[in-house]
Amino acid sequence: xxxxxxxxxxxxxxxxxxxxxxxxxxxxxxxxxxxxxxxxxxxxxxxxxxxxxxxxxxxxxxxxxxxxxxxxxxxxxxxxxxxxxxxxxxxxxxxxxxxxxxxxxxxxxxxxxxxxxxxxxxxxxxxxxxxxxxxxxxxxxxxxxxxxxxxxxxxxxxxxxxxxxxxxxxxxxxxxxxxxxxxxxxxxxxxxxxxxxxxxxxxxxxxxxxxxxxxxxxxxxxxxxxxxxxxxxxxxxxxxxxxxxxxxxxxxxxxxxxxxxxxxxxxxxxxxxxxxxxxxxxxxxxxxxxxxxxxxxxxxxxxxxxxxxxxxxxxxxxxxxxxxxxxxxxxxxxxxxxxxxxxxxxxxxxxxxxxxxxxxxxxxxxxxxxxxxxxxxxxxxxxxxxxxxxxxxxxxxxxxxxxxxxxxxxxxxxxxxxxxxxxxxxxxxxxxxxxxxxxxxxxxxxxxxxxxxxxxxxxxxxxxxxxxxxxxxxxxxxxxx
Amino acid sequence: xxxxxxxxxxxxxxxxxxxxxxxxxxxxxxxxxxxxxxxxxxxxxxxxxxxxxxxxxxxxxxxxxxxxxxxxxxxxxxxxxxxxxxxxxxxxxxxxxxxxxxxxxxxxxxxxxxxxxxxxxxxxxxxxxxxxxxxxxxxxxxxxxxxxxxxxxxxxxxxxxxxxxxxxxxxxxxxxxxxxxxxxxxxxxxxxxxxxxxxxxxxxxxxxxxxxxxxxxxxxxxxxxxxxxxxxxxxxxxxxxxxxxxxxxxxxxxxxxxxxxxxxxxxxxxxxxxxxxxxxxxxxxxxxxxxxxxxxxxxxxxxxxxxxxxxxxxxxxxxxxxxxxxxxxxxxxxxxxxxxxxxxxxxxxxxxxxxxxxxxxxxxxxxxxxxxxxxxxxxxxxxxxxxxxxxxxxxxxxxxxxxxxxxxxxxxxxxxxxxxxxxxxxxxxxxxxxxxxxxxxxxxxxxxxxxxxxxxxx
Numbered sequence: 001x002x003x004x005x006x007x008x009x010x011x012x013x014x015x016x017x018x019x020x021x022x023x024x025x026x027x028x029x030x031x032x033x034x035x036x037x038x039x040x041x042x043x044x045x046x047x048x049x050x051x052x053x054x055x056x057x058x059x060x061x062x063x064x065x066x067x068x069x070x071x072x073x074x075x076x077x078x079x080x081x082x083x084x085x086x087x088x089x090x091x092x093x094x095x096x097x098x099x100x101x102x103x104x105x106x107x108x109x110x111x112x113x114x115x116x117x118x119x120x121x122x123x124x125x126x127x128x129x130x131x132x133x134x135x136x137x138x139x140x141x142x143x144x145x146x147x148x149x150x151x152x153x154x155x156x157x158x159x160x161x162x163x164x165x166x167x168x169x170x171x172x173x174x175x176x177x178x179x180x181x182x183x184x185x186x187x188x189x190x191x192x193x194x195x196x197x198x199x200x201x202x203x204x205x206x207x208x209x210x211x212x213x214x215x216x217x218x219x220x221x222x223x224x225x226x227x228x229x230x231x232x233x234x235x236x237x238x239x240x241x242x243x244x245x246x247x248x249x250x251x252x253x254x255x256x257x258x259x260x261x262x263x264x265x266x267x268x269x270x271x272x273x274x275x276x277x278x279x280x281x282x283x284x285x286x287x288x289x290x291x292x293x294x295x296x297x298x299x300x301x302x303x304x305x306x307x308x309x310x311x312x313x314x315x316x317x318x319x320x321x322x323x324x325x326x327x328x329x330x331x332x333x334x335x336x337x338x339x340x341x342x343x344x345x346x347x348x349x350x351x352x353x354x355x356x357x358x359x360x361x362x363x364x365x366x367x368x369x370x371x372x373x374x375x376x377x378x379x380x381x382x383x384x385x386x387x388x389x390x391x392x393x394x395x396x397x398x399x400x401x402x403x404x405x406x407x408x409x410x411x412x413x414x415x416x417x418x419x420x421x422x423x424x425x426x427x428x429x430x431x432x433x434x435x436x437x438x439x440x441x442x443x444x445x446x447x448x449x450x451x452x453x454x455x456x457x458x459x460x461x462x463x464x465x466x467x468x469x470x471x472x473x474x475x476x477x478x479x480x481x
Numbered sequence: 482x483x484x485x486x487x488x489x490x491x492x493x494x495x496x497x498x499x500x501x502x503x504x505x506x507x508x509x510x511x512x513x514x515x516x517x518x519x520x521x522x523x524x525x526x527x528x529x530x531x532x533x534x535x536x537x538x539x540x541x542x543x544x545x546x547x548x549x550x551x552x553x554x555x556x557x558x559x560x561x562x563x564x565x566x567x568x569x570x571x572x573x574x575x576x577x578x579x580x581x582x583x584x585x586x587x588x589x590x591x592x593x594x595x596x597x598x599x600x601x602x603x604x605x606x607x608x609x610x611x612x613x614x615x616x617x618x619x620x621x622x623x624x625x626x627x628x629x630x631x632x633x634x635x636x637x638x639x640x641x642x643x644x645x646x647x648x649x650x651x652x653x654x655x656x657x658x659x660x661x662x663x664x665x666x667x668x669x670x671x672x673x674x675x676x677x678x679x680x681x682x683x684x685x686x687x688x689x690x691x692x693x694x695x696x697x698x699x700x701x702x703x704x705x706x707x708x709x710x711x712x713x714x715x716x717x718x719x720x721x722x723x724x725x726x727x728x729x730x731x732x733x734x735x736x737x738x739x740x741x742x743x744x745x746x747x748x749x750x751x752x753x754x755x756x757x758x759x760x761x762x763x764x765x766x767x768x769x770x771x772x773x774x775x776x777x778x779x780x781x782x783x784x785x786x787x788x789x790x791x792x793x794x795x796x797x798x799x800x801x802x803x804x805x806x807x808x809x810x811x812x813x814x815x816x817x818x819x820x821x822x823x824x825x826x827x828x829x830x831x832x833x834x835x836x837x838x839x840x841x842x843x844x845x846x847x848x849x850x851x852x853x854x855x856x857x858x859x860x861x862x863x864x865x866x867x868x869x870x871x872x873x874x875x876x877x878x879x880x881x882x883x884x885x886x887x888x889x890x891x892x893x894x895x896x897x898x899x900x901x902x903x904x905x906x907x908x909x910x911x912x913x914x915x916x917x918x919x920x921x922x923x924x925x926x927x928x929x930x931x932x933x934x935x936x937x938x939x
Contacts, residue, residue, distance in 0.1 A: 012840060016836075022875070042789070042792045
């Protein structure tokens with residue numbers, strides 16, 4: 001019988017080997033696949049079991065993890081949630097994460113390789129990894145100024161530091177409360193999310209970087225830059241500025257918003273055309289320069305390019321192959337030209353920064369759990385948009401807009417402000433959007449701002465009336481006035 | 482002294498120390514702090530283990546020194562995981578403002594004490610395993626009776642679809658666990674008598690030597706009983722265990738491979754019959770083929786188990802740092818996935834190795850045993866361990882369809898713990914017999930106690 005028993009033990013040996021192989025397959029070889037499956041609560045629970053690092057504005061945590069003593073050990077809390085929501089995003093049990101919570105997840109949950117040294121210690125000590133901190137480029141005062149300026153309106157504000165590309169403010173209205181989406185109560189999270197989704201004003205949309213609107217007259221800044229860059233025009237070049245401009249190859253006519261000629265005898269200088277936002281002169285100028293020149297100029301400012309700040313911004317568009325009437329319309333920021341607030345802030349920042357377009361960014365520093373700085377974002381240039389001499393000339397024209405033209409509401413006593421208003425129709429009989437874009441101080445700007453207000457009134461005044469005061473408040477906040 | 486009792490003692494102390502470390506780790510890692518009754522519980526474990534050791538030392542002096550520590554370590558690992566799951570359950574209850582459930586670890590500890598008493602009882606009262614052979618048919622009938630007992634009115638209880646339990650007042654028990662032992666004794670006693678006729682008398686059918694129809698009787702009966710368990714008690718695991726055990730023992734006893742083939746085809750037939758007849762068997766098999774398709778319904782348990790194991794990875798989340806309570810029945814059927822999550826594939830390898838050692842030691846005992854009954858009994862008892870471990874661990878890891886069997890020594894549950902400790906006692910008794918030095922070479926002065934040889938003729 002001994003031989004049979006040996007044979008049986010051999011068979012059971014084989015069965016045990018099969019068990020060992022199978023658990024190895026599950027726990028080692030396929031483990032990553034299983035861990036990443038939707039429906040695996042463990043990954044999420046493990047995330048909630050770790051102290052997630054804070055998101056800082058200056059040294060102030062606007063998002064941090066608070067211990068609860070429950071199954072989900074840590075609760076993500078946002079001080080002033082709606083104010084910083086477009087930056088932080090939310091961190092939800094049900095809907096995952098958005099904003100910096102998503103893009104910087106591996107920093108915040110401590111799994112990034114920059115913490116490799118810590119990780120060895122953790123392995124030895126058996127401690128759970130603690131997340132690192134993310135310091136944003138946001139200026140709290142500018143953010144608050146933009147937020148209170150937007151109250152009761154629907155729109156977005158982006159402010160950029162021209163020399164670096166640091167994003168100083170990114171604000172939307174309406175906003176949402178990330179605390180409610182990041183709670184530990186799935187039923188309430190779902191209810192609140194459904195409520196936000198059903199809201200026609202789309203509070204969950206990251207308006208400052210995602211919402212695309214026709215830039216209207218603010219696009220004239222780009223056209224003026226292209227005109228200077230062509231070498232054929234200076235600020236004092238005289239352009240035709242009649243009452244109406246007949247679109248080429250079309251029976252349609254384009255009118256000035258005043259219904260009047262832009263200057264005596266229907267003639268106007270480029271400087272004056274920009275100051276009073278003369279549509280006929282810019283439509284003519286657009287066709288003189290041609291679609292290719294306008295597109296090249298707009299792309300040097302960042303159009304037709306998707307930026308990751310590291311949140312993914314929507315690509316602002318200049319149309320690929322417009323015909324002559326479409327080019328004329330594009331030159332006044334209509335037709336298929338679309339821009340985010342971020343994009344228009346970048347245009348102004350580039351003009352103020354001697355024509356150097358900087359890559360915009362939102363993360364200033366990455367810090368370890370002990371708050372030691374592990375990584376700092378260095379400013380980087382995206383493109384050369386203007387020659388320095390042309391940028392000076394354009395700045396001068398834009399200062400003129402605020403001091404003598406349509407942008408009067410952005411005047412700050414004792415500071416030279418460069419700016420441009422804009423109003424655009426989003427469609428026939430559709431509500432308009434009001435814009436104001438600016439930078440200050442003109443000579444060495446510390447801040448460039450773009451304010452966009454959707455569903456405003458329909459007159460050109462609204463850019464100056466609605467948006468300019470907000471831009472002014474943001475600039476003042478940055479300048480410490 | 483060459484009986485290695487001191488090795489056993491050292492290994493037991495080692496197992497006990499591991500138990501203390503594990504308990505502390507659970508307490509600290511979960512934030513509960515040092516368990517308040519640490520010294521009472523670990524003291525109780527030490528006492529049980531020590532008494533068992535002393536009984537072995539004086540009543541089964543020559544028994545294998547490894548099996549008792551391995552069984553103790555597995556029981557301790559089970560206790561640690563049950564305590565860890567108690568902590569998780571209490572947390573969850575606290576979170577939901579529900580009353581905190583009674584911890585399982587204390588009742589499991591009580592069962593361990595009872596198991597220890599029975600272990601000692603077997604070793605003290607049963608001086609020679611061959612005495613069991615006298616009661617072959619009594620045990621057989623008793624085993625059969627216990628197996629059908631859950632079907633009895635009033636006391637029989639159906640839990641999770643399987644009618645495996647009897648309940649008298651608040652006391653519930655799984656008689657099949659005890660029946661397992663009795664029926665193994667019956668198989669051993671029956672086969673040792675009939676193996677010659679089973680092995681030697683053949684009729685040729687189409688050139689293949691087959692046993693006579695009347696000798697086929699017992700295997701057909703065993704097969705029918707297994708199917709009966711499946712049909713009436715809806716318990717796939719126990720049914721599989723009994724049939725596998727019987728076929729293996731038949732093969733060992735008769736030394737005829739044909740029994741394995743016959744058994745295999747009967748199994749296939751039974752499996753096909755069960756699959757085509759019973760919804761619950763079909764469901765199990767469907768889930769086994771693709772658990773992911775039923776992740777939210779019938780495949781939930783196995784999918785959660787796999788998630789848990791994957792979460793453990795190579796080194797495990799660490800005791801107290803995983804989420805083993807997400808798997809349903811984590812302390813009973815799925816205790817291995819709970820251990821796998823917190824101790825990793827390393828821990829599972831270690832546990833499987835412990836089982837392999839235990840089974841190997843049991844089979845070695847069978848091989849070295851000098852009487853046929855003892856050989857068959859030791860082999861059969863070891864095989865119950867092996868089959869059970871394979872079927873349940875294979876089940877919770879998705880290697881074979883999931884069936885409800887307990888994991889020997891680890892799972893929460895009194896009947897199973899008691900049965901496994903009694904099996905261990907029987908194995909040690911046989912081992913003591915087979916390892917005992919030849920009496921003729923021992924002078925009466927060297928012997929610790931005077932040995933009066935006694936020979937049972939069967």
